[in-house]
Amino acid sequence: MKRALAFGLVFGSLGPLGCGGSQRTQSDGAPTSSDADAFGIDADAGDVSGDQSGDPSLCGCSVDSTGTLSLSWDCYCAQSFAACDTALAVPATCGTRARKDYPSCGLTVVIDFTGAGVEVPSVYDSSGKLVGRVAHSDLSGYLCPSDPSVASATERAGQFPDASCQAVICDGCYAGPFPCSWPDGGAASDAQDASDAQDASDAQDR
Numbered sequence: 001m002k003r004a005l006a007f008g009l010v011f012g013s014l015g016p017l018g019c020g021g022s023q024r025t026q027s028d029g030a031p032t033s034s035d036a037d038a039f040g041i042d043a044d045a046g047d048v049s050g051d052q053s054g055d056p057s058l059c060g061c062s063v064d065s066t067g068t069l070s071l072s073w074d075c076y077c078a079q080s081f082a083a084c085d086t087a088l089a090v091p092a093t094c095g096t097r098a099r100k101d102y103p104s105c106g107l108t109v110v111i112d113f114t115g116a117g118v119e120v121p122s123v124y125d126s127s128g129k130l131v132g133r134v135a136h137s138d139l140s141g142y143l144c145p146s147d148p149s150v151a152s153a154t155e156r157a158g159q160f161p162d163a164s165c166q167a168v169i170c171d172g173c174y175a176g177p178f179p180c181s182w183p184d185g186g187a188a189s190d191a192q193d194a195s196d197a198q199d200a201s202d203a204q205d206r
Helices: 002-012 032-035 073-077 188-205
Strands: 066-072 098-102 107-113 119-125 130-136 143-144 147-153 153-160 167-169
Touching: 002 119, 066 147, 073 130
Parallel strands: 066 153
Antiparallel strands: 098 107, 098 167, 107 119, 119 130, 130 153, 143 147
């Protein structure tokens, strides 16, 4: 129940980003100096305090009111840790993930969690191709590749379902064709209503 609520809060604050995507979990490597070099920036990726002026617009970098760094998909994928060619898969840890399919929008969202419990969604199209990510690092910040003075502990880029897309909640280990479906064909909202009703019933029984 708590995870379902947290899932909704993340996507309530995200909204579509066009064509782009970005993720790094707390276990991913930090951006290296070669990442900055690829954009003509002479900067130590671990130091944003010096004179490292660049042009954030080259990578579409901006930091919103929540402190999240947004950047373009192309710039994200040019970084050494990005692994943008990673397709949708079912890892051994799939039982700890949350998944929703959006049939009308052709997207699948898979949420993993950092060690601190922060949600890090990855978005895939109906063929399983990675098209968007949100990431949070508990260990180090993310830097804008074209201007390392722009940084944040959370970054995002890529495509995300908009508010008009209806979700179907899937098992985190689902490995069948897109989209998944509940045995009764229920949508995410139906499943949540049932979960809320059960929670209320359990509370009365106590």
